[in-house]
Amino acid sequence: SSHEHKLNFKKSKEVCLSYIQDAMLQKQWKRAAEFLTFYAESLEKDFSTQYMGPSEMIWRIGTEILCHHSHSSMKEFNSFTEQMKTLGVKRYLKVCLEHAFHLLCNGLIDEAYQNLSLAESWRFGEQTAIQDKEMKLIQAYRGLLDYYSWSKQKTILLEHGQDGFEDLSVEQEMHSCFRKAAVNLKEIIKIPGVWDLFVKCYVDLLEFYGDHNEARQVLNEYAYNSKFPANPNAHVYLYQFLKRHGESKKSLISALKILHDIVPSHELMIDFNTMLQKSKKRKKRRLGLEVIFAALDYAGWKENVKAWSCLARQVKQIVISEKHLDWIKQEWNSRKDWWPAFHFSRYLAKRNWQENESLSYEKALVAGILLGKDCKYFKYVSHQGCKAQVKRFRILKKFVNKHNPVYLRISG
């Protein structure tokens, strides 16, 4: 009966698919390709109302096989993809986009550009939300490629400009590239998302043509619009922009303060700390101490000599001046129950001393002040340092011994 036939067909389709899957997961691309030729038959009787129909599966599997098969060429890949584009209307844009990605990754920028332009001009009835998104991405990537050709021409022009030779056609072409790129890039970065690449390029374009206000607005929007994800890069780009344009310390600090609030472990926190330490305002210096303490809370900073020397320097300053010891005390209060085990264990003292002497020096200084001269870390490192006849360790020992009462005040 036809019902039975249908069932058998479905069953054998599933079995075939599982063979393909099995072969692919074992990197047997040739075997998978053989089975895929059988599976193509399933297109003829596609009764499925499933979420992912056989045509999409064939596209996905075929693409994957062609990417890894030892005998496949770009020509074959292109012809396969062209066929796949005709298989499903719903998936046309997605296949186009993926095709362009493949071309880009293989260095075929021009072909990718053609593909994207072609896809951009495609129209078919009403677009679904997903298709809309895909279309925007296609446009954005085309804009990105326009930007690259703009920047190429810019380089040519600048080089030639140095020779005192001007080429009008190149300049015109460059401007048209700029316009095409700017329009598309501007579109996508309005939509909430992670658009690091597009934002960077768009800002570069704007800056070149001197539209600093627009650039600043774009960056502000990208960093502070609450609909966008809390992307640390958005703040970094803004900070870098402000720095490039020689903005005031205050605005730089406020940009970094926000970055500190969302990602206390960001690598820019070192810069932030140095900036704050140099400040004359007490409040800022206080913030600097907070920033460096917070950064060193994170496992990723554990062995960062720069960060430890920042902390050591500031702590040393405070101890010598004997002012604001309460700052240290406050920071230490929330950490004294776990920093000793996290940073200042005997095991770490041994390892730091063996692997990185200057790290152990900075850490020993901090440990000596925060935990006193009897702390395991300080004792071990200073002992080893003195044994190795390194001068700075002897000075360190003297310093900590001299300022031991500070420890009592901090811990008390």
Add this chain to the structure above:
Amino acid sequence: MEFPAALFPSYFGAGPPREEGGPAPAAGWGEHGQVLEAGPGRRQAGTAFVPRRGGTGESWEPADAAAVPFLPPNAGCWVPSLAPQDILYRGVLRRKLRAGKSGAALDFAKQLGHFFVDHPEDAFGSLGRLLHKNFYLGNSKLRREARGSTIRMTALMEEIDRLEARRGCPRQHLASRLRWFSHLCRDWLFEVPLGLLADCVHEELLLQWAGLLFDDSPTGGALAWLPPEDMGARTGRLVYPGGQAMNHLYFQDVVLEELPRARGSPAQFELNGRIRQVAAARVDGEDFVGVRSDYHCGVWRVPGRTGAAPTALQVIRTCVPASCLTVSPHLPGELAVCTQSGAIYLWSVETGLQRLRHDPQTMFFRDPSSWRWSDFTAHPRVLSCADRTGLQCLDARAPERCHFDLFKVGEEAGCQQGERVVLPMYLGRAHPSQHLVTTQFSMYVLDERLPLVPVLKWAHMMKAPPLFAHLTPGGPGRSHKVLLGASPTQELLLLQYRGGSRSACQLAGPPQKLHSVAGCLQHLPAQLPHRHRLLQQRLGAPAAGLAAALQEDGPRESLLVFQLSEAGDVFCQRLTHKAAQPPAPTSGDEGTAAPGSSPLFDAPASSPPGLGSEDEEEEQTFYLSNLEVIINEEEEEEEEAGTPAAPEEAELPQEPCASPQPSPAVPSPAAALRYRRWLKALSKGCGEPPRHAWPPTLSQKRLFTRKELEAPAGASALHEQARQQLCQAMREGGRIQRWDPPAPQPPALPEPAEGPDPLSARLTAAWSGDWCQWWEERTSFNMAQRQRALRERRRRQKRARGRRSLSASFTSSLTYQSELSELSDGAPPPLSPGCPAALPREGSPPGGTPPASPAPHEEALLSSQSLRCRGIPKERRKTLRDYLAVWAEGPPEPPEPPGSQASQLCIPSSQSQLSSASQPRRKRPRMGF
């Protein structure tokens, strides 16, 4: 702690997931996702792009054809966990129910029935006692005066029996008497109110069913690898559970070699419950191992140096089952514990428990699951906590105030509808701020610094949700290896990704499937069908844990993957990095000892009930006091309807034409040796099912379907004969001793006097699968030799009896008896009803007569004359005499021809012979008076 200068583009939406969908078989293939400029500063020289997925990864090739057993099989017989057919309706009703709607129908009535039968005291105890006087169980008529207050139950029982016999008959009607009785007894007969009991049973059934659909208790896995302190050393430790109840914790030293090898005996701890999860982390050169069972969590410290003994530090008890235990990679002796009540604790060995959160509700939207998980993050005081709807991070110093959402099942991460978190894991060893989250559809890599937006997403296409994950971090410039494992399907997937600090995260290379434990079945020596089935079941046990060890041996690098099964078996496989050439697999196929045996030889009596072909037949078991009645229904309609009965089984293709599997590589000789050893240990440990004292009763329908019993078209004469013999034996209710046809006997060969020759005995043993045992018996203690020795001793005693007291001879015969019963090789003492062999003979005088001499005809048989006229050479006569004498004491049936030893091995008849042998002897002392 660098952050990538640019991330891959992605949309960011908020709200519930919009994408509809479900498991899509090929969803993970063929996509690049997005592309990103390869590196800054190369813009001028032609821009290069890198894809988010589809880049090249490292090549890790499996070194062997299948997973290899690493440890001997776990002690004790593994009782397979609950299967759907145990609690689902089978039979007529199922078909009816299935016709109506799709979905499973729980067999509620059967379970309730089981309760009444298994616990009658609890169900009807006190009322039964109260009504004792009013129920009459005899056959005679009731006396008149009693008739007023007593019911005669016998008739009722008969009625019930008749009802059972008519089961399945469409015209069955309840007898009026039964209806009357059930109406009368409906409410008050049950000790436990029926409604309440039914509620409880139903609830439990639903729980069990939910557990069958998805069991989250082993989440995280119960296997941990503690690497050696310096990478050059080759001895690490494997921590795994074992024992029959999986409640023993083992710390085993392991030497990493071509095939890893256990060194010394493991440190062992007996715990108070089944071990669900073993988690480990290394802090300051010491390993901390957390162990979770349902109501207890414990922590052990293992010093870094090899050989140092692990010490238990602390145990906590929870009132609600714990669902998670993770060990801090930052601070020694800190762990995170979650319970199913929705509580999350930070557990420090020094300061005790600190409750961070207690919320029975899920975080982002309502989900009924009470599963919670917690792990550590880049900040030692910040813990991630997860339920099925997502992940949050909370600061242990101020858990109420300071928290942020790390992952949400929703549009933010581009999830599908119905997607749920299955396993979160902190990937701190790869990058301090990375986390892995797996769902039933996809795997995500998250960065704490960019919450809610996954830096990597890939549809893993696994058939079961990945409950286990393992990370092997790669050094600078190398990819990180992530292993994902699923429990019921034993799937194991290797993924590689790179990036996170300088460059954005990318998946590297295609995913790779690793060998499953069940896959090694085809490389094991061929087994008898019933053993094969047992083995299949054992090897197919759901996975329970996953661990991996990276072994660097100069330029050679390899990854050893350990797998733990629910039965407690640990298997391993090696993956070699491409730089190293894998050893070419040699063709050393010594493992195939016995050919596949014919189904006729699958001795019916030796296969335990319950292992019959249950896929084709259905069984329903009704309990009637002590009698077990098995009613079978063949499902022929099923086949006609064309709907697959058992999906897993039915989908396994059997077509010989297609080549679904590439011809499997042959395991290396070392692996083959391991297989054989493992198999031997397994068959020794729990090969033989416990024998019942009484001959097993089996319904014949169970053994053969009606189709099988039908005469096939072109059956051979031998077939026909066997069939007749079988039918006859069934009619008579007897046993088939020999299969070889009796009629066309070859012309009387001189019967070998002394057993079969070694070669044929060996072949016979191999045929029945007992080759190993045969070899052992052969080498250590030859059965016949022992018997001969005993016989010799007895003869000597006989000669000396004149000089000995009667009592002494009595005892000697007693010892002989017990020795003989010992000889029956592991069989329990024969318990033929009414005449236990080893019973002291009460009633016989202390000085019983000596054992009687053999019966006259035996005497004649054993006389040298008779042996000579049978053409038996002189030197063999004595041996034969000895041999025959063993059996001679039995009932006057002729001694077994030695050639039929094979059938003896198949059918446990030696036991019954022994027991019957003891029968006449018991009487003999009396006969002497």
